[in-house]
Amino acid sequence: MTNGEAILAVRGLSVAYGESKVLFDIGLDVAARQIVACVGRNGAGKTTLLKSIAGFLKPTSGSVASDGTSLIGRAPYDIARMGIKYVPQDKKVFSDLTVRENLELGSYATQDYDWDRVTDYFPKLKELMDRKGGYLSGGERQMLMIARALLGKPRLLLVDEPTEGLAPSIVAHLRDVFRELSKKAALVIVEQNLPLVCAIADKVYALKEGRIAARLADRESIRIEVFERYL
Amino acid sequence: MMKPLTWWWGLVLAFALVGVLRIFLPLPFIIEVLIFSIYTLGCNFLLGRVGFISFGQPAYLAAGAYATAFYLYYFGTNPYVGILMGIAAGVAVSLAVGPLFVRLRSDYFALVNLALAVIVFYLMQKVLAPITHGDNGLWFLTTMSPTPLLDITRPGQFFVFAFVVALALWAFYKYLDDTIFGACCLATKVNEDKLAFLGYSNFSIRLLAFVIANTTTALAGSMYAIYLGFVSPEMTSPARVADPVVVTILGGVGTLYGPIVGSIAYTGMKDLISRLIGNWELFIGFLLVFIMLAGEKGIWGTLEPLLKKAALRIRNRWRNEVSGRR
Numbered sequence: 001m002t003n004g005e006a007i008l009a010v011r012g013l014s015v016a017y018g019e020s021k022v023l024f025d026i027g028l029d030v031a032a033r034q035i036v037a038c039v040g041r042n043g044a045g046k047t048t049l050l051k052s053i054a055g056f057l058k059p060t061s062g063s064v065a066s067d068g069t070s071l072i073g074r075a076p077y078d079i080a081r082m083g084i085k086y087v088p089q090d091k092k093v094f095s096d097l098t099v100r101e102n103l104e105l106g107s108y109a110t111q112d113y114d115w116d117r118v119t120d121y122f123p124k125l126k127e128l129m130d131r132k133g134g135y136l137s138g139g140e141r142q143m144l145m146i147a148r149a150l151l152g153k154p155r156l157l158l159v160d161e162p163t164e165g166l167a168p169s170i171v172a173h174l175r176d177v178f179r180e181l182s183k184k185a186a187l188v189i190v191e192q193n194l195p196l197v198c199a200i201a202d203k204v205y206a207l208k209e210g211r212i213a214a215r216l217a218d219r220e221s222i223r224i225e226v227f228e229r230y231l
Numbered sequence: 232m233m234k235p236l237t238w239w240w241g242l243v244l245a246f247a248l249v250g251v252l253r254i255f256l257p258l259p260f261i262i263e264v265l266i267f268s269i270y271t272l273g274c275n276f277l278l279g280r281v282g283f284i285s286f287g288q289p290a291y292l293a294a295g296a297y298a299t300a301f302y303l304y305y306f307g308t309n310p311y312v313g314i315l316m317g318i319a320a321g322v323a324v325s326l327a328v329g330p331l332f333v334r335l336r337s338d339y340f341a342l343v344n345l346a347l348a349v350i351v352f353y354l355m356q357k358v359l360a361p362i363t364h365g366d367n368g369l370w371f372l373t374t375m376s377p378t379p380l381l382d383i384t385r386p387g388q389f390f391v392f393a394f395v396v397a398l399a400l401w402a403f404y405k406y407l408d409d410t411i412f413g414a415c416c417l418a419t420k421v422n423e424d425k426l427a428f429l430g431y432s433n434f435s436i437r438l439l440a441f442v443i444a445n446t447t448t449a450l451a452g453s454m455y456a457i458y459l460g461f462v463s464p465e466m467t468s469p470a471r472v473a474d475p476v477v478v479t480i481l482g483g484v485g486t487l488y489g490p491i492v493g494s495i496a497y498t499g500m501k502d503l504i505s506r507l508i509g510n511w512e513l514f515i516g517f518l519l520v521f522i523m524l525a526g527e528k529g530i531w532g533t534l535e536p537l538l539k540k541a542a543l544r545i546r547n548r549w550r551n552e553v554s555g556r557r
Binding site: 054056097 | 411421422430431432
């Protein structure tokens, strides 16, 4: 961990959908410029964890803090303005808006109009500026969503299953982008693509039935065969 | 997104057509179409851009109309000041109820607005009868003073006023569409969570859209009051609550010209059919059901792609002829 407060510190987090408890006593730390992966089977609570951090779900107990500031009770837009951006799993961009308009939305909210910085990661977006979001492929949508989230220079990106359903070439490109991004921001990535996790993660939390089953904090232990023991 | 020149020309052409129609059609009909289209603009914006269906538009219409009427009946004689009062009332009512209403989902939003329309109806008809004169309404046609430049107490000049206001509002809504705020409205309709994690407050965007739309509706109410020189609770009657929604859907939800096309069609149908048939409301009801079933895109939503194709064909033919001559 780096000096000072953690970019993200989750302590004893429990979340429920009505009567049904989904997360139990989750603890998680993310330091600056660190890639943290959360792995687990479907229904393990990975997306719920990200949504709780991003402010979309209210925890029943526990704390979530960023640089010492509590995120509990804050509205999602407020958390986004603090530089914690959530990139959801569904890859749904605003389909009636063009790529340019989608980026404008991100820019206006953050007052960051430096599109060259974000399109350097995804040069293809430059060619698609006038195409409506609804006509983009899955990979192009994912690029747009990450590019949009990068506007405003976030401190922490919460990325939910970014490679799901994407072609291997795009997965490889995203892997390189995540590595590059980690030089400037911290990332929490929920992912089922274990080779990708092994390639980029500095720390891995394995979730099972809403609980942390394992915490792998050194690069040596982040191996597929180790995960399989817990999943 | 349309090029600015394209939509500006389209707008000018559409309104030029309304201006030309003025020569052939009776003045009251054209004025009714213009005011009704302003009334529908707000509903079209709420439904087409923000995703809110509102059965409470008559409440905001009445807010504008009664604010204008109260001023002209009790306090002053200048109709322009009356219109400003109507606009102020629209903003005030929207700000009073908006923070509660815009938190609701679209279906509950529709119902709570319907309830508001009913409340306003009974307020105007019964509770506030000592000042609203209940069903007898407030009459002030003869007490309005003539105004310099454009005397809107005269129907002919009121038409010019209504025409200019409608044109300006159309341009304003088109401008809104092309702004970040317009994009945010569309985005909050499609997926509010996504807008939130970009750093936008859905509540603020919806509230602003709500105030803009309902102030437009209040302005329409104000214009009705000036034009008729009379207001009564009838305008917010529960039987009238679906009118703007029907006209919005009839014209084409969220389309630029939908409100004016819908208003022409609806007012025209009412005008024509009521001359021929006694129970015209029943007939219009069946006709509307048929139109909705035939094309859910509405009249303009159905016509627009066909007109675009035809325009493209004419342009290509014209280009071929020009290049052939060379």
